Amino acid sequence: MRTMRAVRQTAFGGPEVLELVEIPVPEPGEGEVLIEVSTAGLNFADTHTRENSYVQESHLPLVPGAEVAGVRCDTGERVVAMTGGAGGYAQFAAVRKDRCFPIPEGVDDATALALLIQGLTAWLLYDQAHVRDGESVVVVSGAGGVGSLAVQLGHQFGAGRVIATASTEDKRALCLELGADAATDTSPDGLTDRILRANAGEPVDVVFEMAGGAVFEECLGALAPFGRMIAYGISSKEQNEVRTGKLLRRSLTVTGFWFGHCLDRPGMVAAALEDLYARAAAGRLRVVVGATYPLTEARQAQVDLAARRTQGKLLLDVSR
Template sequence: MRQIIVLQTGNPDVMQLQDVAKPEPGEGQVRLKVQAAGINFADVLAVKGQYLTPTKLPLIPGGEFAGVIDALGPGVSGFTVGQQVAALTGQGALQEYAVVPVRGLIPVPAGLDAAEAAAFPVSYYTAYITLITLGRAVSGETVLIQGAAGALGTALIQVARALDLKIIALASTDAKLKIAADLGAHTTLNSEREDIVDAVKEALGGQGVNLVVEITGGEMVQRSLRMLAPQGRLMIVGAASGEQASLNPTALMKKNLSVTGVWLTPMLGDRQMVESALAFFGPLIASGQLRPQVGPRYPLAQSAQAFQDILDRKTTGKVTIEPQR
């Protein structure tokens, strides 16, 4: 079988395609025929050696994928050969077959194809945690979403619509803003505007927003704080700029602001949260109100190009790589 391997961290061109033997599942494992891998910015950072946790080499990139169970290891029950599942494993997605521990299998709502299933877990569970579990959003509040045409941004817009929030979407091009508007954003603004703080407040009649979903980092964090209404919540989900941000505790105190970091990985151990999220998403998918936004699809041999396109901000929706192509 073919797989992508990283032997040293760096830019996407360090990713190599190689042929290896098909793995056999061990105790408590299944083998998946990988149909689609959903690529997140965290995967790009892992290849560069810049993620929250140190990159362990050699690395098979990609932690989110979907496929069909091809073989069961000893001691596995509750799953069958031929069953379609999604997996969150931290790495291992970019190969034609992957061995996955049963605990790494993630339930996804019925009715999704392989690419949609691969695009679902990280973005939609993160959106749920950001707006509901930690953000405590309630109907009628306002939320500002950065990177609104990306995988997480499109998921956040759909979840925010289901919660009856007023949505302000930021993105860097008119085409990306149109995607956000088509999904239901009430106001769209170009994130490159120098007067973005004033523009946000003007859109709200001089008021601030209740929640800001911050993915940029650096200087933008200060701007995000200035956008908030009294008792507003800043939800830090990423730092795509790679720049450090500073916080002034006094500024937080003056408006009773709160700042919350969001990281999906440890939250997935909360089974009650996972079950609540599935109960929330199931009817929305069944009714057509929510659908993972699958963006560009690449074959395995073009994995490095997919990662570079994400770095260059050329993509919208969830980038997927299809190892069987």
């Protein structure tokens, strides 16, 4: 029986539940392929999965990790793939064929992984928000994996003004470097007023929000009539309730977006990913790689991610 190194958890909880172990190499089932993983991607959702507090229920024992880059064992082709939410923090992963995509020549693992779940999320946020030419867009956490790509896509998708939020001066500087017209502190105290000032005193048309809690409320307060807000995360772990009267008073739209619902729509995903690769190849999209951790440091990677110490795409090198 072949074995592999993997990060596994047999309980839900803090980073301490993540353990480096030796376990059997998974056997691909019908419609699946086995990938020898070179690099695994980290996403904020991994921290929720670890606690079983995510949209999708988790089951133990669990190998975390929703995305991998590596080589198909049956064809030798370099690919990037979505695991469906678990199985990525390991030297091998069994994935569905329709969630597996070839990596174009000249594209490295970091770029391929950044453009997979996080890049697709950024692309689909604009698609789902129906952003019109000249509209103002706010990207909460604009220096993160999704945010750094959403900031860059703003003007390319027709936005007239892109406003980013970020927690530190360095992160705000990165947002401006990536193409944001303005960047402000993410702190909820006074956030509505700061967003309005960043938009020349006017309310905004679209907000991409992933924090929840007070940040959600402040962003909602900054929306113009017929404004749209897409909530695609709850990093604060503070859920919100929206009253219908508040929506009616300004004809607002609040939408939820969970990338997991895209997994069974490979056609939609493939077309968007092809577009992202083309933009990156043309130099119109820059992937920000924050850090690469060895597999042995998966705990620390999740700690740093949850503590907002990172920016851009985080990776695990499974060979170390």
